Amino acid sequence: MIVEGTVLRGPEFTPIEGRVVCEDGRIDAVEETEAESDRIVLPAFVNAHTHVGDSIAKEAGRGLSLEELVAPPDGLKHRLLRRADREESVAAIRRTLRFMRSGGTTAFMDFREGGEEGVSALYEAAADLPIDAFALGRDELAALEAGDGYGASGAADAEFSRERAAAREAGKPFGIHAGENRTDDIEPALELQPDFLVHMVNAGPDHLDRVEREGIPVVVCPRANLTTGVGLPPIEELASRTRVALGTDNVMLNGPSMFREMEFAAKLTDLPADRVLAMATRAGAELAGLNCGVVEEGREARLLVLDGDSDNLAGVRDPIRAVVRRAGVADVLDVIHPAQNS
Structure with missing residues (x-):
């Protein structure tokens, strides 16, 4: 499973353009690369x-x-x-x-x-x-x-x-x-x-x-x-x-x-x-006691994917602030659980 977009990577939730590669219920890689997607990817x-x-x-x-x-x-x-x-x-x-x-x-x-x-x-x-x-x-x-x-x-x-x-x-x-x-x-x-x-x-x-x-x-x-x-x-x-x-x-x-x-x-x-x-x-x-909560290699693949182009989130300048103060259930595109990719 590969999810592309603005990824809130690592313990500091650093926004990067890239993709998250998941395999066998875990995050196999977080890659900074050009991504043609308005999605926002963060820990569930x-x-x-x-x-x-x-x-x-x-x-x-x-x-x-x-x-x-x-x-x-x-x-x-x-x-x-x-x-x-x-x-x-x-x-x-x-x-x-x-x-x-x-x-x-x-x-x-x-x-x-x-x-x-x-x-x-x-x-x-x-x-x-x-x-x-x-x-x-x-x-x-x-x-x-x-x-x-x-x-x-x-x-x-x-x-x-x-x-x-x-x-x-x-x-x-x-x-x-x-x-x-x-x-x-x-x-x-x-x-x-x-x-x-x-x-x-x-x-x-x-x-x-x-x-x-x-x-x-x-x-x-x-x-x-x-x-x-x-x-x-x-x-x-x-x-x-x-x-x-x-x-x-x-x-x-x-x-x-x-x-x-x-x-x-x-x-x-x-x-x-x-x-x-x-x-x-x-x-x-x-x-x-879960090995999740951070988007980085080796963590469990528990991810939340938001529509960054929804009417609510389109045009945000700060994705972390937008997730915390503005986003809601209507902006959710996918919720990924380890069982989905294991």
Whole structure:
């Protein structure tokens, strides 16, 4: 498979005119050469934090607080999840995954409610789709064993040292929500030495110092934080101290579009476009243990191809900035997954 156009090459997303040669599911070569194409070729997105089980409850709970919406065990989403049967849940999740794929996402990390059964439902929904589901189970240790890691709700909800130890023993990632709408759950979360934190909206200077000192990555979900009224994460401060990835969080609150998340993060901060694009691609890939997120030889062939001559993108002067702040699902020509060329 050969894809030509303006290629955002390497970790700096340097725009070159050229082509990407893919073979056996990997990028075989990135060649700078004349290309008669208006396409823009970049790494596919990795959504670093989702709750796709919420697909049965899109736009539910208007006017409710964060606790009333999502706090376990009796937040609105948990009540709705308990009422839904497996067939309904799987069908709703599958539709969300198709939408994510259409918007350039080829992998995502989901904090999976429902224990082992919830992990199984996610894998069933993703079966045969060209998108990779990383299930970070919760609620029981069997979910960790069945899934790809453990995704803890928060240190204020329960004590997770047993789950942390089990994840470490299994060699699987352990992530935890922290500082979303409070500060008292941040230190207990840090004491668990997690592989990554999610949110950190209310992180203080001491928390940020420790995150930097211990090299703990953070996933931010600014659109969801705005929607629930908890504030906005200190994205620039975090990015100056540690690796930051982007996630779209609960499907009940926002559509899982990495285009929208990037645009919001970019316009919310003064970060350059290449830093924001890295949060949506390379940073999430590193958390998931994937060898992608960068267009360079030897990487997995997970690519997003945009129509640079669409009515939306025609005439752009800065392709990286255009991808981050302007592009959308309507500009997508192709989403390439390793399975397509292996």
